[in-house]
Amino acid sequence: MADINYSDLIPNNVDLDSDRRLKRALEAWHPKFMHWWKTYGPDQYQDKEVYLRTATSVDKDGWAQFGHVKMPDYRWGIFLAENNAENKTINFGDHKGQPVWQDVPGEYRGPLRRLIVTQGDTEPASVEQQRILAATAPSLYDMRNLFQVNVEEARHLWAMVYLLMAHFGRDGREEAEELLERRSGDPDKPRILGAFNERTPDWLSFYMFTYFTDRDGKYQLASLAESAFDPLARTCQFMLTEEAHHMYVGETGVARVIQRACDIMREHKTDDVRKFGGIDLPTIQKYVNFHFSVSEDLFGAEQSTNAANYFTQGLKGRYMESHIKDDHQLKDDPYTVTECVDGAIRETEVAALTAINERLRDDYITDCQRGVDRWNRVIREAGIDFEITLPHRAFHRQIGQFSAVKVSPEGRLLDAATWAAREHEWLPGETDHEYVRSLMHQVTAPGEFAPWIAPPRIGINNQPREFPYVKL
Ligand SMILES: [Fe+2]
Ligand SMILES: [Fe+2]
Secondary structure (H helix, E strand, O other), X not given: OOOOOOOOXXXXXXXXXXXXXXXXXXXXXXXXXXXXXXXXXXXXXXXXXXXEEEEOOOOOOOXXXXXXXXXXXXXXXXXXXXXXXXXXXXXXXXXXXXXXXXXXXXXXXXXXXXXXXXHHHHHHHHHHHOOOHHHHOOXXXXXXXXXXXXXXXHHHHHHHHHHHHXXXXXXXXXXXXXXXXXOOOOOOOOOOOHHHHOXXXXXXXXXXXXXXXXXXXXXXXXXXXXXXXXXHHHHHHHXXXXXXXXXXXXXXXXXXXXXXXXHHHHHHOOOOXXXXXXXXXXXXXXXXXXXXXXXXXXXXXXXXXXXXXXXXXXXXXXXXXXXXXXXXXXXXXXXXXXXXXXXXXXXXXXXHHHHHHHHHHHHHHHHHHHHHHHHHHHHHHOOOOOXXXXXXXXXXXXXXXXXXXEEOOOOOEEOHHHHHHHHHHHOOOHHHHHHHHHHXXXXXXXXXXXXXXXXXXXXXXXXXXXXXXXXX
């Protein structure tokens, strides 16, 4: 694959020059995007040079190039993973074995458009949610990571807008406009999904968001990467390579906060971490409970005919579809889901086809646990007796059948009064937020870090910690 031409206004590997109409539509959208980026993207710092990586090709190795750029000069482009499989066929559903589609089949226009718009809406939403964080960045290293995540989420918006404009005509162009008009947390024109209307008020929330909520993105993208609609599949395959870094920022960010808490506990032989300006492990646990549960909601209801239809129609597969050993059509396969039946939480068997969402949530939970295990290793290695746990899947849910009940983190059903009395033990309350907020002070000396977080083990692209990741 040839390198991508970065002198183009819209760098791409989709041969945009061959489609004048599409190119014009995207060029007309470009200034609107820039207006959105400058108004609702990172607050301030737009004229500062940031050490960003940019995609320069879609090769598996070496697609990224690092260098200092001002964010508005970042080259948001359109990159699809290479189409190297000859005679690619559909992996699952009713059309299994048929050739993949390069165009949208008329009968699936509606649902495909909905899937692309829903994914596309999350991308600018997270940028809006995070726009004020740089003002309290714990280091230049972290500020740079925030900006890297932000420019890449904005690129993911481009990726979805390309699909809308290239394949959905006038409807697609209108959707592209609306993606810039909805606003995270706006009561009149909110973003589509709940978690993307929550605020990201502090850096602990940011790390939790990139660990738990970006990981939902990974699972949604991975299922769309199986789609019979090949341009969508290849777009998502490339987005996944960028997404991995977002989750890395989250996992290592939380790990560093934990590390710092443990260092304080050992150094001062105390559990009162707050007294020494750290974030205590019980508070971290509450943030985990919150962000994990709101991110679980993003997978939708446990049983869903929409999800079943998407699967049968070949629009959205399962995680690692081709690695699953079954008929990939789920005509009469069972799947075990956790349900609330007659006032008790128990496992029941349902038709696998209706449980597509739940299966994806199961894959997600398993993946979340891996990072939690690594966090616990940090705590264990410090010789501290504490374990971070993921709450039960029924805890604090707003979507699906558990939204109707109150459940403890261990999975016990509670009456409303017990929940109300104990909620503050499990979820961050105003005093927790206030405390965490009180720690948020910007640190900008190269190589220095705020006292509530440990430095990273390694820098970005093997640069040292004191590297000027952002030139202020
Ligand atoms: Fe994204
Ligand atoms: Fe992301």
